[in-house]
Amino acid sequence: xSPSSDPTAGLEFRPTAPAAGEVVCEMAxxxxxxxxxxxxxxxxxVAAGVEAAVEIRHGDKSAPGRSVLALMALGAVAGDVVVVKxxxxxxxxxVAEVAAVLAAAA
Amino acid sequence: xxxxxxxxxxxxxxxxxxxxxxLLLQIAGAxxxxxxxxxxxxxxxxxxTSDARIRAAIKAVDRGAxxxxxxxxxxxxxxxxxxxxxxxxxxxxxxxxxxxxGAVAAAVLAAAGADLDAVTAxxxxxxxxxxx
Numbered sequence: 001x002s003p004s005s006d007p008t009a010g011l012e013f014r015p016t017a018p019a020a021g022e023v024v025c026e027m028a029x030x031x032x033x034x035x036x037x038x039x040x041x042x043x044x045x046v047a048a049g050v051e052a053a054v055e056i057r058h059g060d061k062s063a064p065g066r067s068v069l070a071l072m073a074l075g076a077v078a079g080d081v082v083v084v085k086x087x088x089x090x091x092x093x094x095v096a097e098v099a100a101v102l103a104a105a106a
Numbered sequence: 107x108x109x110x111x112x113x114x115x116x117x118x119x120x121x122x123x124x125x126x127x128x129l130l131l132q133i134a135g136a137x138x139x140x141x142x143x144x145x146x147x148x149x150x151x152x153x154x155t156s157d158a159r160i161r162a163a164i165k166a167v168d169r170g171a172x173x174x175x176x177x178x179x180x181x182x183x184x185x186x187x188x189x190x191x192x193x194x195x196x197x198x199x200x201x202x203x204x205x206x207x208g209a210v211a212a213a214v215l216a217a218a219g220a221d222l223d224a225v226t227a228x229x230x231x232x233x234x235x236x237x238x
Contacts, residue, residue, distance in 0.1 A: 037134045037210070041218035048224060068214045068228055069207060069235040 024087040025095040029102045035076040037068075039105035043098055044068045052086040052094040056102075065098060111216040111225045112167025113142045115209055116160055116177040116186050120147030126209055134213030141167040142213060155185040164189070164198055172197040172222030174229055176208045199226050207232035 033039065035058075047054040047065030054065025058080060063070035065086075076082050082102065086094035113136065117123040123146025130136040143163035148154040164173050175198065177186050186200050199222065201208055211228040220228070 037214045038217075041134075041214040041220075044215065044228070045218050045220060048220075067231055067235060069211050069232055069237075072210075073235065073237055075238070 022087055023089075023091045024085065025091040026083055026085045027095050027099045028081050028083050029099045030081050031076055031078055031102060031105060033078045033105040035071060035074060035080075035082065035102070035105065037072060039102060040068045040071040042101045042105075043071055046094075046097050046101055050086070050090055050094040050097070052088040052091040054094055054098055055085045056098075057083040057085065108219055108221075109169035109171040110140045110219065111171050111212075111222050112164075112169060112173040113140065113209060113212050113216060113225075114160065114163040114167060114173060114175045115142065115144050115146065115205065116155065116163075116175060116182045117144075117146035117205065118153050118155060118178060118180070118182055120144070120151060122146055122178070126206060129206075130209055130213040134210055135217040136213040137217075139219075140213055140216035141169065142209075143167045155182045157185050157189050160186055160189045161193075164193065168198075172199065172225075174212050174216075174222070174225050175200045176203060176205050176212065176229060178205045197222060201226055201229040203229045203232040207235075207237070 056063050058074040058076040063074050084095050084098045115123045123144035127142050127144040130142050136142045143166045145159040145163040149156050177183050208229040211232050212225050215225045215228040
C-alpha cells in the first residue's frame with residue numbers, strides 16, 4: 001500500500017453497531033519511519049488534544065493514542081502498515097491529524 | 107515560547123542515572139528541548155543517594171514549567187521525598203513509576219512540549235503499560 005498525498009484518502013466512515021450513532025473512522029497508514037519515540041510523542045500530543053478516542057493498531061496489537069509507552073511497544077517499523085482508529089466527536093479529523101503525523105514521521 | 111518540563115533522575119548509582127540520561131538524550135530527544143539531570147550516587151561517588159545532588163539537579167532543569175523527579179527504589183524515594191518536602195513546591199513532582207520506563211515516557215512528552223500534568227501522567231502510566 002503506497003502512502004497517499006491526500007491524508008484523507010482511504011478514510012472510511014463506519015457507524016459502530018454497539019453505541020448507536022457513534023462515529024468511528026479508520027485509516028491505514030504505511031509508516032515512512034519506525035514508530036519510535038519522536039513520532040510516538042507527536043501522536044500522543046495530537047490524541048490528547050482531541051475529544052475522540054484514538055487507537056493505533058499494528059497487527060494483532062493495539063495501543064491507545066495517548067500512551068507513549070504503549071505506542072512504542074507496538075514495535076512498528078518503517079514499511080509497516082498501522083491502522084489509525086478514532087471514535088466519538090471529531091473522529092474523522094482526529095484520524096486525519098494522527099495519520100498526518102505518522103505519515104510525516106522521520 | 108513555552109518552556110519545557112525538566113526531568114530529574116535519582117538513583118543509588120551515579121552510572122545508572124548518567125547512563126539513563128544518555129539514553130533519554132538519544133531516544134527521547136531530550137536535551138535542550140527537555141532538560142534532564144542525573145542525580146545518582148553520593149557526593150563522593152559511591153552507591154547511595156545525596157540530597158544535595160537532587161537539589162542541584164532540580165535547580166539545573168527548572169525552566170519554570172515544572173520538574174518531574176523519578177527514582178529507583180528504597181532510600182532514593184526517601185531522600186527525594188525529603189528534598190521535595192523541603193522545597194515545598196507544587197510544580198516539582200515525584201512520580202511513582204519504574205525509573206527507566208517512567209523517564210522515557212516523561213522525556214518523550216517533555217521533548218514534544220507537553221505541560222507538567224501531561225508529562226507526569228505519561229511517567230505514571232509506566233507502572234501499568236506492558237513493554238511487549
